[in-house]
Amino acid sequence: xxxxxxxxxxxxxxxxxxxxxxxxxxxxxxxxxxxxxxxxxxxxxxxxxxxxxxxxxxxxxxxxxxxxxxxxxxxxxxxxxxxxxxxxxxxxxxxxxxxxxxxxxxxxxxxxxxxxxxxxxxxxxxxxxxxxxxxxxxxxxxxxxxxxxxxxxxxxxxxxxxxxxxxxxxxxxxxxxxxxxxxxxxxxxxxxxxxxxxxxxxxxxxxxxxxxxxxxxxxxxxxx
Amino acid sequence: xxxxxxxxxxxxxxxxxxxxxxxxxxxxxxxxxxxxxxxxxxxxxxxxxxxxxxxxxxxxxxxxxxxxxxxxxxxxxxxxxxxxxxxxxxxxxxxxxxxxxxxxxxxxxxxxxxxxxxxxxxxxxxxxxxxxxxxxxxxxxxxxxxxxxxxxxxxxxxxxxxxxxxxxxxxxxxxxxxxxxxxxxxxxxxxxxxxxxxxxxxxxxxxxxxxxxxxxxxxxxxxx
Numbered sequence: 001x002x003x004x005x006x007x008x009x010x011x012x013x014x015x016x017x018x019x020x021x022x023x024x025x026x027x028x029x030x031x032x033x034x035x036x037x038x039x040x041x042x043x044x045x046x047x048x049x050x051x052x053x054x055x056x057x058x059x060x061x062x063x064x065x066x067x068x069x070x071x072x073x074x075x076x077x078x079x080x081x082x083x084x085x086x087x088x089x090x091x092x093x094x095x096x097x098x099x100x101x102x103x104x105x106x107x108x109x110x111x112x113x114x115x116x117x118x119x120x121x122x123x124x125x126x127x128x129x130x131x132x133x134x135x136x137x138x139x140x141x142x143x144x145x146x147x148x149x150x151x152x153x154x155x156x157x158x159x160x161x162x163x164x165x166x167x168x169x170x171x172x173x174x175x176x177x178x179x180x181x182x183x184x185x186x187x188x189x190x191x192x193x194x195x196x197x198x199x200x201x202x203x204x205x206x207x208x209x210x211x212x213x214x215x216x217x218x219x220x221x222x223x224x
Numbered sequence: 225x226x227x228x229x230x231x232x233x234x235x236x237x238x239x240x241x242x243x244x245x246x247x248x249x250x251x252x253x254x255x256x257x258x259x260x261x262x263x264x265x266x267x268x269x270x271x272x273x274x275x276x277x278x279x280x281x282x283x284x285x286x287x288x289x290x291x292x293x294x295x296x297x298x299x300x301x302x303x304x305x306x307x308x309x310x311x312x313x314x315x316x317x318x319x320x321x322x323x324x325x326x327x328x329x330x331x332x333x334x335x336x337x338x339x340x341x342x343x344x345x346x347x348x349x350x351x352x353x354x355x356x357x358x359x360x361x362x363x364x365x366x367x368x369x370x371x372x373x374x375x376x377x378x379x380x381x382x383x384x385x386x387x388x389x390x391x392x393x394x395x396x397x398x399x400x401x402x403x404x405x406x407x408x409x410x411x412x413x414x415x416x417x418x419x420x421x422x423x424x425x426x427x428x429x430x431x432x433x434x435x436x437x438x439x440x441x442x443x444x445x446x447x448x
């Protein structure tokens with residue numbers, strides 16, 4: 001029987017890896033349906049029915065389709081509430097207040113962490129893979145922006161073990177793909193590893209079995 | 225007795241207006257605590273305890289504090305579930321699937337609509353108020369980006385009355401502040417009003433009592 005959940009997109013895409021990490025934390029079986037973006041498959045009519053902006057990932061289960069990686073992660077946690085990690089989107093007994101503690105850091109990731117970190121990753125990791133020239137001015141500009149965000153993160157992670165408190169949650173998970181790229185595929189690892197609390201957090205969250213499985217699924221060889 | 229809910233920040237901030245619109249839809253009484261950003265009040269130690277990035281809005285009720293406007297809106301809907309508009313974050317009977325239909329468009333707003341629309345608003349509305357020069361190259365660049373997003377929106381709003389289906393929801397609400405600025409405070413109203421389905425949607429959502437109240441609360445005179 002085919003797996004009931006399908007994620008569309010290449011595993012090397014940070015947004016696809018984000019969704020895969022969530023499914024693995026929730027012990028939800030899934031299959032990856034590759035989308036060859038170099039052939040424009042993400043702009044095909046059939047893909048645009050799943051994802052109207054022509055971006056990856058798209059997501060389908062037996063009930064619905066969802067797009068946008070962070071929306072997909074929330075859906076997985078709500079729809080498969082009784083499976084896998086029960087604290088990922090807040091424990092039931094913590095109610096709306098517990099969920100808000102997670103949501104505010106998911107939003108910080110999407111609004112403050114993702115734009116500069118993705119810009120750096122694009123210039124230092126993807127551009128070389130695609131045979132494009134790296135724009136070092138863009139790297140420098142975004143490194144300055146990201147450093148300010150990471151200073152706030154380092155302070156936060158000096159107050160609690162994880163972003164939202166004592167439990168690993170979606171607030172941490174959404175950061176993993178870009179953080180892993182920064183640490184393992186660019187020369188900018190120090191942005192994370194040279195901040196004490198952030199480094200402690202990174203050692204912890206990147207060694208979780210679900211994330212280790214994601215990195216195994218990413219086929220491109222990683223620098224040792 | 226003081227109102228139990230406080231929103232910190234100037235009403236002219238699109239993110240503050242977003243939270244105010246949500247509270248008004250949910251019939252939750254609140255007070256606005258102004259933050260004088262020209263005096264750097266958003267970087268004061270007491271404000272940074274509410275919002276560690278020094279941005280507006282911050283939010284406090286009798287139970288917790290929350291930052292990031294979209295996270296605050298979700299919290300208001302979850303915590304005050306039985307008050308006001310019951311469909312705003314999905315009807316209970318629609319469960320996780322109904323909520324995902326809303327979440328994917330909230331994320332589109334945050335990731336795809338907000339960056340270019342906010343850049344245009346900053347250049348054409350805020351820069352003149354602040355005595356700064358408008359950078360027309362930035363406007364042009366972001367107008368091209370925004371047009372692509374709005375083409376997808378116009379197609380979507382040809383399929384259903386609102387972004388997530390038959391009911392006005394957070395998926396629509398999160399777009400209101402930037403859309404209102406574009407239509408009423410810049411020369412770029414046509415981006416919305418010249419797209420048929422988007423124009424029909426805008427006439428509908430901008431005439432809701434909650435949004436009309438928000439625009440009344442914004443003290444700066446609006447062009448007629």
